[in-house]
Amino acid sequence: MIQRLMRWARKADVYLWDVAHRFCPEVEKAHLKKKRVYAHTFHDGKNVCWCQDAMTDLNPNQLAGICLHEYGHLLAGNRKSGYEAEKAADLVLMERFGIEMSYRGKNLIQWVNFKKVMRGI
Numbered sequence: 001m002i003q004r005l006m007r008w009a010r011k012a013d014v015y016l017w018d019v020a021h022r023f024c025p026e027v028e029k030a031h032l033k034k035k036r037v038y039a040h041t042f043h044d045g046k047n048v049c050w051c052q053d054a055m056t057d058l059n060p061n062q063l064a065g066i067c068l069h070e071y072g073h074l075l076a077g078n079r080k081s082g083y084e085a086e087k088a089a090d091l092v093l094m095e096r097f098g099i100e101m102s103y104r105g106k107n108l109i110q111w112v113n114f115k116k117v118m119r120g121i
């Protein structure tokens with residue numbers, strides 16, 4: 001699943017070709033405090049960091065949504081956090097790839113149509 005998204009990233013944008021995924025204790029801590037936090041980026045370089053729960057709690061559309069949202073942060077290049085940075089991350093996905101991000105469920109977790117995204121490139 002994440003492997004497919006990594007391959008997608010390599011094809012999708014030259015900037016993303018070497019992005020790496022890993023588990024990170026800081027995401028684990030953040031996830032304990034705030035349930036809807038499953039990943040972050042810009043930790044040190046072009047990584048997407050995950051917590052272990054992401055692999056079991058999330059369905060493929062949510063996992064892809066979060067992954068692509070993090071790619072959006074990398075592409076937007078804004079290391080700040082906050083509402084504007086969140087908007088910018090999703091906007092860059094729409095502008096470059098036509099991917100529409102939605103936020104669903106009671107925790108408002110990122111959601112994309114994974115199959116559609118994989119077909120789209």
Ligand SMILES: [Zn+2]
Nearest residue numbers: 024026043049
């Ligand atoms: Zn991290």
Ligand SMILES: [Zn+2]
Nearest residue numbers: 069073086089
């Ligand atoms: Zn974000």
